[in-house]
Amino acid sequence: MQQNIQQHRVIVIGAGYTGASAAGRLARRLRREDVSITLVNAEADFVERVRMHQLAVGQDLRPRPFDEMFAGTGVRLRLGKVTGIDVDGRTVSVTAPEGTGGPEALSYDTLVYALGSAWSTHAVPGAAEHAHDIAGRPGALRLRERLAAVAPGTPVVVVGGGLTGVEAATELAETRPDLDVALVARGALGDWLSPKGARHLRKVFTDLRITAHEHADVTAVHADRVTTTEGDVPAAITVWTTGFAVHPIARATTLETGDTGQIVVDATMRSTSHPDVYAIGDAALVAGPGGKPLRMSCASGIPTAWQAADAIAARLTGTKLPTTAPRYFNQCVSLGRKEGLIQYVTADDRAVSAALTGRVAALYKELVCKGAAWGVANPTMGLPTRRRRVTTEPARMKVAAEAA
Numbered sequence: 001m002q003q004n005i006q007q008h009r010v011i012v013i014g015a016g017y018t019g020a021s022a023a024g025r026l027a028r029r030l031r032r033e034d035v036s037i038t039l040v041n042a043e044a045d046f047v048e049r050v051r052m053h054q055l056a057v058g059q060d061l062r063p064r065p066f067d068e069m070f071a072g073t074g075v076r077l078r079l080g081k082v083t084g085i086d087v088d089g090r091t092v093s094v095t096a097p098e099g100t101g102g103p104e105a106l107s108y109d110t111l112v113y114a115l116g117s118a119w120s121t122h123a124v125p126g127a128a129e130h131a132h133d134i135a136g137r138p139g140a141l142r143l144r145e146r147l148a149a150v151a152p153g154t155p156v157v158v159v160g161g162g163l164t165g166v167e168a169a170t171e172l173a174e175t176r177p178d179l180d181v182a183l184v185a186r187g188a189l190g191d192w193l194s195p196k197g198a199r200h201l202r203k204v205f206t207d208l209r210i211t212a213h214e215h216a217d218v219t220a221v222h223a224d225r226v227t228t229t230e231g232d233v234p235a236a237i238t239v240w241t242t243g244f245a246v247h248p249i250a251r252a253t254t255l256e257t258g259d260t261g262q263i264v265v266d267a268t269m270r271s272t273s274h275p276d277v278y279a280i281g282d283a284a285l286v287a288g289p290g291g292k293p294l295r296m297s298c299a300s301g302i303p304t305a306w307q308a309a310d311a312i313a314a315r316l317t318g319t320k321l322p323t324t325a326p327r328y329f330n331q332c333v334s335l336g337r338k339e340g341l342i343q344y345v346t347a348d349d350r351a352v353s354a355a356l357t358g359r360v361a362a363l364y365k366e367l368v369c370k371g372a373a374w375g376v377a378n379p380t381m382g383l384p385t386r387r388r389r390v391t392t393e394p395a396r397m398k399v400a401a402e403a404a
């Protein structure tokens with residue numbers, strides 16, 4: 001497609017759940033003659049990150065190549081790794097496809113930053129050397145290979161009692177009942193859930209013969225064990241799930257970032273320091289209901305993508321800004337393929353007494369995962385398309401004027 005000189009150039013970096021959703025939504029909102037949308041990603045396929053524990057235990061995930069997903073949408077794909085951003089000069093440095101020369105600087109008028117996050121070892125000694133992560137595909141595939149090679153009775157320890165930890169431990173124990181699976185949690189198992197939800201989680205752990213080491217902090221990881229504040233736990237394989245950390249790219253710029261390195265944004269996901277930059281998903285520091293920062297999740301991340309896309313479209317076309325604030329409804333937890341837990345929550349993510357359990361909950365969670373991937377894989381379907389003209393005033397000037 002020929003780029004028109006007057007086109008407003010939107011670059012979306014990161015094509016995970018949020019970046020891909022934002023690019024697709026922008027394509028639905030804006031006329032191709034007026035706006036070019038480039039989606040930059042390090043990998044050629046969409047990765048269903050919420051299924052990395054499934055990939056790690058040997059399940060095969062459906063391939064979702066971006067060139068098929070975005071065919072005919074007008075979104076240009078640029079495969080490459082983002083290595084830096086000059087937010088003052090408005091360029092993104094992207095590695096060139098293999099064998100085609102050095103990095104390229106792509107210029108933008110509006111940048112959507114959606115690089116997501118990776119695992120965080122929290123600097124616990126030995127974790128980086130000995131533990132496995134399931135925060136992304138490379139880590140999950142390494143763990144998959146390791147699990148395939150171990151003998152029955154091998155002790156496997158999942159560190160972290162949050163959503164990812166309980167999903168990983170139950171998936172492992174269900175698929176590999178021959179292994180000796182344990183989980184180490186800083187607090188009590190499922191202490192963020194309602195009494196009904198926590199009871200159900202304990203029941204599933206008992207049924208799957210997972211040992212829970214509660215109220216224990218891991219202080220070191222070794223090749224054959226983890227050391228905790230309550231003593232050592234044998235671990236031929238350690239799976240680390242204690243939380244995510246964002247990539248350092250944003251922090252290396254003049255963008256305003258929080259202590260976590262996430263980009264500070266307003267209610268429209270626009271950077272508080274650079275009005276032509278938007279941040280979404282795990283990479284954004286967003287105040288949720290009650291001012292509490294949204295946690296890194298698809299549940300809150302995908303709405304931030306919609307919000308950013310709608311806000312960019314509104315600002316470019318002179319229409320009304322979106323006002324729907326992201327909020328929580330439930331936490332959908334898979335506990336293997338046959339069991340699940342849907343914990344209903346307040347707008348700011350605190351458990352209420354209602355929870356759905358059992359096979360129905362497993363099915364519900366599966367539908368949620370499928371729905372999220374479907375939304376990303378079908379970027380121009382679902383909502384009605386309403387492509388509007390960019391206002392005659394040059395968009396870049398308009399954004400700058402608004403910021404003043």
Ligand SMILES: Cc1cc2nc3c(=O)[nH]c(=O)nc-3n(C[C@H](O)[C@H](O)[C@H](O)COP(=O)(O)OP(=O)(O)OC[C@H]3O[C@@H](n4cnc5c(N)ncnc54)[C@H](O)[C@@H]3O)c2cc1C
Binds near residue numbers: 167297332333
């Ligand atoms: C095992 C697991 C289970 C989870 N379960 C749930 C769940 O049940 N519910 C829930 O709400 N959340 C869950 N999450 C969290 C959820 O996956 C993330 O919050 C979500 O993926 C964040 O979306 P994102 O678009 O911000 O980032 P990502 O989905 O991580 O996408 C980031 C994209 O940027 C690309 N990228 C990164 N760096 C670069 C670079 N330098 N250059 C180019 N491209 C780059 C990546 O390849 C990727 O495509 C789970 C996470 C894990 C790991």
